[in-house]
Amino acid sequence: MNNDWYAVYDVLRSVYCDNSYSNLAINEALKEHEVSSQGFVRVMSKGVIRDTILLDYNIDRLAKNGIKGIKKKNLIILRMGMYAMAKMDSIPNYAAVNEAVTLAENISPSVKGFINGMLRTFEREGAILLIPDSEDILESFSYKYSFPYHLVRFISKQYGEGKIEEIIKGLYDIPELNIRVNSLICNREDLKKCLSTRDIKVRDNPFSRNGIIIENGSIVNIPEFRSGMFTVQSTSSLRCVEMLSPKPGDKVLDICAAPGGKTTAMAELMNNTGEIFACDIHEHRVKLINELSKRLGISCIKTKVMDATLYDKSLSERFDKVLADVPCSGLGVIAGKPELKLHVNLNELPGLYEIQYSILKNAFMYLKPGGELVYSTCTINKRENEQIVSRLCNSFENSSIVEYNSILPYNKQVGFYYCKISKCNNL
Numbered sequence: 001m002n003n004d005w006y007a008v009y010d011v012l013r014s015v016y017c018d019n020s021y022s023n024l025a026i027n028e029a030l031k032e033h034e035v036s037s038q039g040f041v042r043v044m045s046k047g048v049i050r051d052t053i054l055l056d057y058n059i060d061r062l063a064k065n066g067i068k069g070i071k072k073k074n075l076i077i078l079r080m081g082m083y084a085m086a087k088m089d090s091i092p093n094y095a096a097v098n099e100a101v102t103l104a105e106n107i108s109p110s111v112k113g114f115i116n117g118m119l120r121t122f123e124r125e126g127a128i129l130l131i132p133d134s135e136d137i138l139e140s141f142s143y144k145y146s147f148p149y150h151l152v153r154f155i156s157k158q159y160g161e162g163k164i165e166e167i168i169k170g171l172y173d174i175p176e177l178n179i180r181v182n183s184l185i186c187n188r189e190d191l192k193k194c195l196s197t198r199d200i201k202v203r204d205n206p207f208s209r210n211g212i213i214i215e216n217g218s219i220v221n222i223p224e225f226r227s228g229m230f231t232v233q234s235t236s237s238l239r240c241v242e243m244l245s246p247k248p249g250d251k252v253l254d255i256c257a258a259p260g261g262k263t264t265a266m267a268e269l270m271n272n273t274g275e276i277f278a279c280d281i282h283e284h285r286v287k288l289i290n291e292l293s294k295r296l297g298i299s300c301i302k303t304k305v306m307d308a309t310l311y312d313k314s315l316s317e318r319f320d321k322v323l324a325d326v327p328c329s330g331l332g333v334i335a336g337k338p339e340l341k342l343h344v345n346l347n348e349l350p351g352l353y354e355i356q357y358s359i360l361k362n363a364f365m366y367l368k369p370g371g372e373l374v375y376s377t378c379t380i381n382k383r384e385n386e387q388i389v390s391r392l393c394n395s396f397e398n399s400s401i402v403e404y405n406s407i408l409p410y411n412k413q414v415g416f417y418y419c420k421i422s423k424c425n426n427l
């Protein structure tokens, strides 16, 4: 039995059946199974999730009684087998069929023959995932980029049919991997030298002086990571923090801070001086901020478990800078977290808008007159972005927008929104 395939199966079961996040499920599976290639488990798990809709169309097409009667566990094995055959050049078709059939033997022995038959038929067709023709252009994009139709329509209504294909394609393509140099410990040139000795190919991030893009090679748990020389962070997140631009000695509030990627980026910009008050509603996630600060050698961060939707009078007008990186639908980061496109429930979004507004309103109340706040999300849904900010500006006369950036997921960037708001001194 191939442990790598079993690990992928466990990840997929957890994502499809328990709505887990793929990154967490992958970490769990890697603890559980002794695999020969962690890279294989990550690539195949995310790939199958990314292509679920197109895989299911093809399974439905090939199964005599359609996809509806196929049990979830058997569907997962079929998705894995077909994905390996169609998309993973490193695996010969016969090996993919064998692995899938062996997996079925262990997990669901009675359907071994069915799995074998389906995959052999797919192989005879050329192992190509067919994309159906459709007169509805949005439906054809939905299959082509394996993106739920209702989400294609939702995004298209906001950005128009002219932009939709590029956006959906951007949310399909694997985003580039960026790391942030810990400027408290080293500089970009030093770190690049260390990485090159490990055969890791990199280039400077043109958008951030502390960013390095990893072109190939693995940075997982290398000594430079363990010693805190860098942390993984998207270019869009880095640019968001650079827009707020906290200075050494500032008093900063990070109101939705966990796991601490932006909190620690701010601490580095502040040269580990001043004070950052970092809060999050979940205790286990607050621990992640403390662990990350420790690894990066940062001491100016104080953490607290706090529900940011509830107003705390003791924080009123206490901070020079506030970051409100609120919980959101995550529609901008689907390329890296493909399970989000399967799990997002549009009916739940109005409740989220209220949470986002309450957090932003409180964040604004905690800002000193003359201070600046950045509101940010990793979604491209305008109702979570522009509309939340407008609501604040319409409610508070002393607020004004300084600048904003709405990043669409083009050119392997993650979709992001951030807006700097100032609090006027003289009302």
Ligand SMILES: C[S@@+](CC[C@H](N)C(=O)[O-])C[C@H]1O[C@@H](n2cnc3c(N)ncnc32)[C@H](O)[C@@H]1O
Pocket: 237, 255, 256, 257, 258, 259, 260, 261, 262, 263, 279, 280, 281, 282, 285, 306, 307, 308, 309, 325, 326, 327, 328, 355
């Ligand atoms: C987008 S994430 C923050 C990411 C973080 N800023 C970073 O860069 O690492 C949003 C965070 O908000 C937290 N959160 C959700 N609801 C909250 C609430 N009512 N009050 C405070 N934090 C909340 C979540 O636990 C999550 O950690």
